[in-house]
Amino acid sequence: MNRRRGGTLLLDEINSLNPGLQAKLLRVLQEKRVRRLGSTKEIAVDVRVIANMNEDPVDAIAGGRMRKDLFYRLGIVTLFIPPLSERKEDIPTFVSHFIQKYNELFQMKVKAADEEVLALFQAYDWPGNVRELEHVIEAGMNMMMDGEDYLCMHHLPYHFRFKQREGRPAAQLQTNPLQHTAADTFIYTSPEHTTDFQTQMERFEKQYIVHYLEKMDDNISQTAKLLGMSRQSLQYRMKKLHISR
Structure with missing residues (x-):
């Protein structure tokens, strides 16, 4: 709040904020003052707040995930953005x-x-x-070889293509036979206590990359070639997944 004085602050998925912090945020919005942690001095703030939610506010309030008073304080101007399934012309x-x-x-x-x-x-x-569309495109581009100009079906994540099997012609689900490389011998070990899909995908990707880096004696160029991606793509994934070599 203090750093954004005179500007705009975006609060993403505010319904995921715990009730205690929601109460503190409400007080700041009402009093337009904040107090830094460990300080007794209050600082005046002048900031425009934009907040978004990933569910119906009525459901969030009924489920106790959103304070009613905070919603009414924030909801001076409310915009509803339809889900992507209802505006496919934007795809x-x-x-x-x-x-x-x-x-x-x-x-x-x-x-x-x-x-x-x-x-x-x-x-x-x-x-x-x-966000799912972006993830699918990012994952697909990671599987492209140098010199390929178009994102094709065989580049897309397997789990995404698998969802499309029912009711789609087999010709639309063909994979590139050249893509059957190192993955055939890779075994993923999943922690039993972790069920979140995104977390599992990140763990899988990290184990997958580390496994083949070790097989290639940490040679990034050779590993990228083995995995069917560019060296730059592999380096980006390593940085994102905190893989140091």
């Missing part, structure tokens, strides 16, 4: 945006997603919304 725009984003991050030159992938994206319901 091509998002796809272009995310491809450009990861082109810059991975130092790639992917032109677009091919027509088969776009058709699949249009048919899918996207329960994870725009």
Whole structure:
């Protein structure tokens, strides 16, 4: 709040904030003053607050995940953004945006997603919304070889393609036979106490990369070639997953 004085502060998924912190936030919004941890002096703040939620506010309030008084204090102007499943005409725009984003991050030159992938994206319901779409594109671009121009079906994550098996022609589910590489001999060990899907995927990816780095004696170029991705893509994944070599 103090650092954003005179500006705008975005509170993402405010319904995930615990009730105690929600009460403190409400007091700050009402009194427009904050007190730093360990200090007795209050500081005046002037900040515009934008908050978002990933569920219906009525359900969040009824379930005790959102304080009613905080919602009414924040909800002076309320906007409803429909889920991606209800505005599929926006999918091509998002796809272009995310491809450009990861082109810059991975130092790639992917032109677009091919027509088969776009058709699949249009048919899918996207329960994870725009973030799921971004994750699928990021994962797919990680599997592309140097020189490939288009994001294709065989680049997409297996778990995503698996969801599409029912009711889709087999021709649309073919995978690239060249992609059957090191994964055939990799065994993932999953902690029994962890059930969160995203956490499991990150653990799997980290174990997967570390396993083949060790097989390649920590040679990043050779490991990237074995895994079917560019050296830059592998280095990005290693940095994101805190893999040091």
